[in-house]
Amino acid sequence: GENVEQHPSTLSVQEGDSAVIKCTYSDSASNYFPWYKQELGKRPQLIIDIRSNVGEKKDQRIAVTLNKTAKHFSLHITETQPEDSAVYFCAAYDSGTYKYIFGTGTRLKVLA
Amino acid sequence: NAGVTQTPKFQVLKTGQSMTLQCAQDMNHNSMYWYRQDPGMGLRLIYYSASEGTTDKGEVPNGYNVSRLNKREFSLRLESAAPSQTSVYFCASRYTGGEKTQYFGPGTRLLVL
Numbered sequence: 001g002e003n004v005e006q007h008p009s010t011l012s013v014q015e016g017d018s019a020v021i022k023c024t025y026s027d028s029a030s031n032y033f034p035w036y037k038q039e040l041g042k043r044p045q046l047i048i049d050i051r052s053n054v055g056e057k058k059d060q061r062i063a064v065t066l067n068k069t070a071k072h073f074s075l076h077i078t079e080t081q082p083e084d085s086a087v088y089f090c091a092a093y094d095s096g097t098y099k100y101i102f103g104t105g106t107r108l109k110v111l112a
Numbered sequence: 113n114a115g116v117t118q119t120p121k122f123q124v125l126k127t128g129q130s131m132t133l134q135c136a137q138d139m140n141h142n143s144m145y146w147y148r149q150d151p152g153m154g155l156r157l158i159y160y161s162a163s164e165g166t167t168d169k170g171e172v173p174n175g176y177n178v179s180r181l182n183k184r185e186f187s188l189r190l191e192s193a194a195p196s197q198t199s200v201y202f203c204a205s206r207y208t209g210g211e212k213t214q215y216f217g218p219g220t221r222l223l224v225l
Contacts, residue, residue: 001171006154009152032212034212034213034214042218043202043216043217043218043219044155044202044216045216046213046214049212049213051212089154089155091155093212095212097168098143098160098162098208099157099160099170100145100157100214101157101171102147102154102155102156102157103154104152104153104154105152105154
């Protein structure tokens with residue numbers, strides 16, 4: 001079955017710097033890759049996603065890139081702000097099985 | 113439009129007790145999911161229902177059962193709770209079709225003593 005690895009597990013950056021979180025997946029059948037932000041005690045919230053027929057997608061300070069050949073995708077946050085501090089999860093979705101498999105999460109701390 | 117709702121919000125059980133976690137969505141979504149979240153483990157899929165009338169096992173189904181009661185409701189049952197089932201449980205749903213966004217409920221925090 002699908003396996004998603006996420007790195008790093010923790011990441012500290014200075015306010016204004018960029019943050020990059022990377023994920024790799026194993027199943028070439030996966031065709032949709034969402035990223036979720038989870039604040040303490042809250043539910044995961046979708047922040048950006050990318051489909052397998054697209055290489056990059058951007059939404060203001062957040063961007064996601066996908067390399068299908070290498071089976072990895074990354075989340076890029078520019079000009080980080082303290083409110084970006086949270087746990088971020090990547091996931092891979094297989095439309096054949098309707099299953100989402102999540103990475104283990106990255107705790108991002110933005111230092112003021 | 114309440115989205116995805118879960119009850120209860122918090123529950124304490126003794127080892128061996130049973131309970132059912134309830135989940136409902138009012139977005140006319142076809143697929144529903146149950147996850148558990150443990151520190152450092154991310155979200156792990158327990159069971160899912162691709163459509164009304166179907167259920168399938170996820171990554172960690174042992175010790176759980178599910179029921180897709182109708183299109184709106186998907187319940188998760190612990191028949192004999194164990195301390196290893198202490199976790200936060202999230203229900204999620206999505207519309208089956210072009211839209212792949214998954215919407216999560218607020219979670220149920222379960223403590224098994």
